[in-house]
Amino acid sequence: MTDKPVHRVRGVDHAAFPTFDPAATVRFYRDVLKFPIVHSICAAGWGPERHPDFIHFFFDIGGGDRLAFFYYFGWEPAGDQTAPGDAWARLPHGTPKFFADSRHLAINVEDEEDLLEYRRRLDESEWPVEMQVMHETIESIYTHDPNGYMVEITRALRPVTPQEDLDAELTLRALCDVASGEAPSMDQLLTRKAELIVERAASWEPTGKELV
Template structure:
């Protein structure tokens, strides 16, 4: 008999939102609020729908929680982003479903047993699991609540490494440059990221040598 309580979740893993201005988003959360970038995912052709290429990036907001953003390359902004009461966040008619679903709440559980338990509960309800996905470092199940909001329940597959934190830093630095240029694309982001790796390699080598003396 299981000794685990009925309530198995361990708080918010991340809350996610779309952005049309990733450079400003990074400056606000990373540079002004000092929330470090802790993970990023560059994706091409991902998803059950026909997605544009996108980047999904995460900031550490303390207590093991994160806030995350999606930037979709080539997606034009709609509405008036300068009018908070009537902005693109209201999702005008015709907004792509992947953009709607990018605004979601992800709740963390400890292990596979807990994830499967929540899958069982959902599948026996009026809101069954719509998809189960293995991401880079997590496994997640998804459904929509009675209000139409997407809810994700997720477990870690492994710890994120310091090397992946460094990769996220490089990715975001490249994203800022590309997003502020003409016709941003995932290909341009990855090209610029490769250039940054080459530029910074000598300094990394020097830092490693100094640390190992």
């Protein structure tokens, strides 16, 4: 193992929160604050039994940092959500664990060596690693801090490509189109996304260099 500083963290990879209004969330962060959409994950049939389908989408907030949101199909919080700043306090006792854990902090490290070092430190502490997951573009370990908040430590497996950024933009356009409708679902989102891909493809100009 090479010598490295004791402090290995390079900053926040992303902070994540749930959203009940993805269209307004996109308008605020992308259109008002000008944070581009850079990645999205369509998760169907993921996780433990009865875990809802969800979209996990990311905004580039500069400096290599991202802000992320979850939209869960078919799940709404109970209680009055109209008072600014007080909505979370009125979520009922027994709110699903997947919803509580969607609000988490993800910390970025450089490589597998660093990730395994943090796993070792956590496993030797009062807060051992609860799971280690290989995602689409990152590998992560997870635990809960003393306050009960989920903490993720993650390393990049590869860069996110411009094509994936475009896929994220189309995914979010589709989500905004279907989320305000009646009983939105993953099937509706994928159908709408396919329509948007067809619409975009119809506008592409042939260059004569396409692969055949």
